[in-house]
Amino acid sequence: NAGVTQTPKFRILKIGQSMTLQCTQDMNHNYMYWYRQDPGMGLKLIYYSVGAGITDKGEVPNGYNVSRSTTEDFPLRLELAAPSQTSVYFCASSTGTDGTEAFFGQGTRLTVV
């Protein structure tokens, strides 16, 4: 049982480049989330999804886009990378939203130079 899998684990982007962070889960969870974790800051919610075809903005959505075409996959798209997007990105999934446990991937460490 792989749980939540994120790729790549590390990436260096130049300013203005684009990339997609991949996230897939094999637990058949309806709810999926993207967070970023910056040094000295708590995790911040970027986008979330309550099921295939349904996504919504979190606390810090600017500069990002998501899609949810299947239950398993929830990719995060950066269109025009900026140094402020240098961070560690975590994808998570859960069965519900009322405090049910969120299962996290291993993270993607992104550096924009």
Added chain:
Amino acid sequence: KNQVEQSPQSLIILEGKNCTLQCNYTVSPFSNLRWYKQDTGRGPVSLTIMTFSENTKSNGRYTATLDADTKQSSLHITASQLSDSASYICVVNAGNNRKLIWGLGTSLAVNP
């Protein structure tokens, strides 16, 4: 403003010793509080969840407490092991998983 504050920021203890981590929150409404363990380079993993009516809950060597009146929680680690070296994050749910307020974590180092 919803906030979760953790103390100490970092802690170093010897293997086999006990320690207690603190979490104070000002979050409303309060749904539940969860403690996560985050190993270096990994995603957070849930240790335990505390609901409004629960005072104490144990998970192996980890014991969490909650005082909803004073809005404080603690995580006590007994007989620490080297593998306990990690960041411990307190997270308060303000209604649903889209409204999680994350603390900054306590970085724990267990030395031999």
